[in-house]
Amino acid sequence: MDGLTVSRVAIERTVRLVSTARLREAVLLDLVDPDELDALAEIEGATSNRLLAQDRGAGDVDRHEMVFGVSHANFINAAFAYARPGSPNRFNGTDRGAWYAGFEPETSLAEVRHHLTAFLAATGVYQATVDYAELLASFAGEYVDLRPNPDHPALAPEPAAGYPAGNALANATRASGYYGIIYPSVRNPGGTCIVALVPHAVQSVVQGDIYRMQWRGQPEPSITRIDALI
Secondary structure, eight states: OTTOEEEEEEEEEEEEEEEGGGGSOOTTGGGSOGGGHHHHHHHHHHHOHHHHHHHHOBTTBOGGGOOOSSTTHHHHHHHHHOOOTTOOOSSOOSSOOOEEEESSHHHHHHHHHHHHHHHHHHHTOOEEEEEEEEEEEEEEEEEEEOTTOTTOGGGOSSHHHHHHHHHHHHHHHHHTTOOEEEEEOSSSTTOEEEEESSGGGOEEEEEEEEEEEEEESSSSOEEEEESSOO
């Protein structure tokens, strides 16, 4: 934290992308007898990390951190309740998630495109169609600001180098009482990203546009804005 800038910001609009599959009702819902819904809800409560976190915490997330009664609270809470076991991200480890967003749609698309392309590269098959919806959110408060420090170790492109440094910085940021980190996009030169490290930092969430990414045998996908859920 020594020598880093802390900025007090009020950001009206940022863009997080989530799969549109999360926005649809369960496809089997119409096949369930209404009398069985309570039983299914009980099963979901026992297996959903988000519901477990809201009830008694999960991993490194305390239940008192969860948000309730605000727009898209489920999406906010899920971002922190779900972390990938054995696979940390740049500013969160395997026991705690975070809310990542771009200042620009192009930045969010570039970040998602990079990670999906890397996944397809591991399979050796560049064939996929994925729809993503924007979740627009605002932020206000004090954030560690890496924009004056574009060479910070946390911004190294390779995960093996950048992620340990980023996680250490994120832990120090939370311990100091700051809401998150603003940083230059690693995947979209000139773009800016923000990561909220506590759920209540994410404010006024609304759904925005929907984008379709399609890989047709090549590493570079086509990206099209579409108007409705498919």
